[in-house]
Amino acid sequence: MPRKRYIQAINEALFEEMERDPKVIVFGEDVELAIFGDTRGLLERFGHDRIRNTPICEATLAGMAVGAAVTGYHVVLHMMFSNFIYTGFDAIANQMAKLRLMTGGQIELPLTVIAGYGGGRSTAAQHSDTPHPLLMNLGGVNVLVPATPADAKGLLKQAIRTKNPSFFLEASGRGGDSGEVPDGDYTVPFGRAAIARAGADITMVAIGSMLKPALSAAEKLNLAGIDAEVVDPRTLVPLDEQTIVGSIEKTGRAILVDEARDRCSAASHIAAIIADKAFSSLKAPIKRVTVPNVSMPYAPNAESRVLPSEDRIVQIATDLVRSKQLA
Amino acid sequence: MNPTNEQLVSLFERMTLIRLMEERLRADAGAGRLPGAVHLYIGQEAVAAGVCANLDETDWITSTHRGHGHFLAKGGDPKAMMAEIWGKRTGICKGMGGSMHVADLSKGILGANGIVGGGFAIATGAALSAKLSGNRRVAVAFFGDGAANQGVFMECLNVSTLWQLPLVFVCEYNHFCEFTPTVTVTAGEIADRARAFKIPCEVVDGNDVVAVWKAAAQAIEWARSGKGPAFIEAQTYRIQGHLESEDLFLAGGKYREKQEIEEWRKADPISRLAKLLVSMGVRTAVQLDDISTKIAGIVEDAVRFAEASEPADPELTFEVMFAGQKP
Numbered sequence: 323m324p325r326k327r328y329i330q331a332i333n334e335a336l337f338e339e340m341e342r343d344p345k346v347i348v349f350g351e352d353v354e355l356a357i358f359g360d361t362r363g364l365l366e367r368f369g370h371d372r373i374r375n376t377p378i379c380e381a382t383l384a385g386m387a388v389g390a391a392v393t394g395y396h397v398v399l400h401m402m403f404s405n406f407i408y409t410g411f412d413a414i415a416n417q418m419a420k421l422r423l424m425t426g427g428q429i430e431l432p433l434t435v436i437a438g439y440g441g442g443r444s445t446a447a448q449h450s451d452t453p454h455p456l457l458m459n460l461g462g463v464n465v466l467v468p469a470t471p472a473d474a475k476g477l478l479k480q481a482i483r484t485k486n487p488s489f490f491l492e493a494s495g496r497g498g499d500s501g502e503v504p505d506g507d508y509t510v511p512f513g514r515a516a517i518a519r520a521g522a523d524i525t526m527v528a529i530g531s532m533l534k535p536a537l538s539a540a541e542k543l544n545l546a547g548i549d550a551e552v553v554d555p556r557t558l559v560p561l562d563e564q565t566i567v568g569s570i571e572k573t574g575r576a577i578l579v580d581e582a583r584d585r586c587s588a589a590s591h592i593a594a595i596i597a598d599k600a601f602s603s604l605k606a607p608i609k610r611v612t613v614p615n616v617s618m619p620y621a622p623n624a625e626s627r628v629l630p631s632e633d634r635i636v637q638i639a640t641d642l643v644r645s646k647q648l649a
Numbered sequence: 650m651n652p653t654n655e656q657l658v659s660l661f662e663r664m665t666l667i668r669l670m671e672e673r674l675r676a677d678a679g680a681g682r683l684p685g686a687v688h689l690y691i692g693q694e695a696v697a698a699g700v701c702a703n704l705d706e707t708d709w710i711t712s713t714h715r716g717h718g719h720f721l722a723k724g725g726d727p728k729a730m731m732a733e734i735w736g737k738r739t740g741i742c743k744g745m746g747g748s749m750h751v752a753d754l755s756k757g758i759l760g761a762n763g764i765v766g767g768g769f770a771i772a773t774g775a776a777l778s779a780k781l782s783g784n785r786r787v788a789v790a791f792f793g794d795g796a797a798n799q800g801v802f803m804e805c806l807n808v809s810t811l812w813q814l815p816l817v818f819v820c821e822y823n824h825f826c827e828f829t830p831t832v833t834v835t836a837g838e839i840a841d842r843a844r845a846f847k848i849p850c851e852v853v854d855g856n857d858v859v860a861v862w863k864a865a866a867q868a869i870e871w872a873r874s875g876k877g878p879a880f881i882e883a884q885t886y887r888i889q890g891h892l893e894s895e896d897l898f899l900a901g902g903k904y905r906e907k908q909e910i911e912e913w914r915k916a917d918p919i920s921r922l923a924k925l926l927v928s929m930g931v932r933t934a935v936q937l938d939d940i941s942t943k944i945a946g947i948v949e950d951a952v953r954f955a956e957a958s959e960p961a962d963p964e965l966t967f968e969v970m971f972a973g974q975k976p
């Protein structure tokens with residue numbers, strides 16, 4: 323399998339889906355020159371009717387995505403940094419997430435919203451959020467958090483073929499990471515987690531950007547004689563509860579690694595599911611490694627103080643496995 | 650009314666301070682010495698300086714992601730700004746905000762802003778507060794031509810007119826929204842949007858500080874005297890990239906011609922003011938050079954201060970999140 327960069331895999335998915343279906347259109351601020359690189363080259367290939375720069379007006383863009391999707395296009399709306407989802411949030415929360423139910427199921431909303439998320443580059447509080455919890459809580463939108471180039475491509479293609487709205491959240495810092503990407507047409511189904519690393523002693527559920535530190539933490543733990551399993555949910559809505567619960571039943575210990583703020587994070591949601599469905603298998607308390615309930619500070623040292631790190635994961639995992647205490 | 654000779658000299662000083670600070674940031678960003686992203690104000694100095702020279706320290710401004718010029722023009726401390734951008738605890742926001750968020754409440758600087766259009770409603774609220782308390786303060790909202798396409802602009806034009814708020818809108822038409830030429834995403838004239846509300850409106854050469862100063866003096870006086878909002882569009886040009894290291898994002902893509910930049914360099918606002926001061930016999934070229942040398946020293950001191958300062962205090966993240974409350 324050829325190795326490709328994360329951002330390149332996304333770009334390929336867009337090319338292939340636009341090629342496949344003339345009803346796929348892309349719009350957003352600066353998509354023509356592609357500030358993240360994911361939409362690069364689409365204008366030259368597909369022209370202005372299929373991809374275009376918009377004015378800066380997220381409230382309208384999110385609403386337009388709904389309108390164009392309801393009336394026959396598959397819209398890919400690029401919202402750049404995920405913080406700008408907030409600027410467009412009314413149409414997302416009040417229209418996109420609700421219209422299908424309110425119309426008694428009359429409408430279909432084939433639309434995909436792309437946005438980059440996460441910190442680690444000192445872009446400060448308004449360019450570093452990880453807002454999947456907010457989106458998960460809406461109920462009416464899918465939330466995709468691909469961590470690898472292969473999953474990015476497969477999930478985006480799946481999203482573009484789906485009749486429901488999906489948020490495709492790009493792990494910003496991972497744009498340059500490479501991985502193996504299958505050749506040819508393939509999709510990754512929603513709601514199917516991946517076991518990124520098999521292990522027996524402890525389960526780490528690592529969300530999106532957190533897969534990388536979780537995997538390297540697992541390697542470190544391995545040297546210390548702790549065999550960690552790493553589960554990548556890949557999509558948060560829908561969520562593959564079965565794979566997560568199955569892993570806990572095997573290992574009896576859970577660490578949930580999430581770059582969202584702790585309060586009402588995906589990690590807390592998954593913790594609740596584990597407590598509910600795998601309680602009798604637990605040998606230790608369920609632990610969350612998340613961002614504390616603060617805005618992202620700018621200074622690099624302050625930012626690394628709050629971001630989940632490999633070291634923090636290793637520390638917590640070690641304590642968890644070594645402690646004989648039950649919850 | 651025209652600025653006095655001494656006022657012209659202090660405009661020259663202020664614009665030179667902004668320019669030399671920005672040039673230094675450009676060099677340090679290029680050398681990879683700064684965290685995060687910096688958006689520079691080079692070429693637009695006359696706008697911030699010409700407007701803020703007409704404001705009292707107690708007046709309010711809201712700024713943008715390109716906010717260093719507004720901060721310095723409104724009397725912000727160069728050392729504290731530099732240290733902020735370096736991510737140090739002596740920074741004006743203690744290293745928590747960085748380049749895109751420089752703010753000094755004691756100087757009426759409500760903050761630069763990472764959200765395009767984020768300042769409109771904040772300035773409108775400050776103007777409401779001024780009106781309610783009868784303190785004769787004025788609020789100025791600086792914003793870009795790109796931000797003018799956010800719906801909140803219209804909403805603030807409406808409410809400020811309706812309630813006759815002491816608010817001055819200052820649109821800096823620098824021709825670009827990131828890599829998108831403004832004309833390609835903007836219908837009609839931005840100033841006409843204000844005219845539709847019968848707001849007094851001036852479109853000025855934003856590289857002519859005297860023109861900006863005169864328009865601002867009038868607009869601010871209008872607002873201060875309780876007649877409601879005023880609007881200025883200053884036509885200018887962004888000389889630097891959208892952000893430093895823009896070429897990395899562009900990856901060979903192009904949104905403007907080098908020659909266009911060179912044309913605008915000829916209309917450099919600081920050289921124009923210098924020429925005026927010399928031709929009027931207010932200062933000689935040598936005297937102006939002396940001023941610039943003195944200001945270069947201030948910039949040098951600011952950098953030295955920033956470099957020598959301690960990094961931000963990571964624990965402060967938790968202390969300042971709320972007033973008197975734990976996060």
Ligand SMILES: Cc1ncc(C[n+]2csc(CCOP(=O)(O)OP(=O)(O)O)c2C)c(N)n1
Binds near residue numbers: 713764792823891
């Ligand atoms: C709500 C929001 N949308 C998009 C962006 C990304 N962005 C940052 S600056 C910018 C262009 C702004 O253009 P303009 O208002 O003209 O200001 P300029 O950069 O020209 O000073 C964009 C789209 C943002 N920061 N905030």
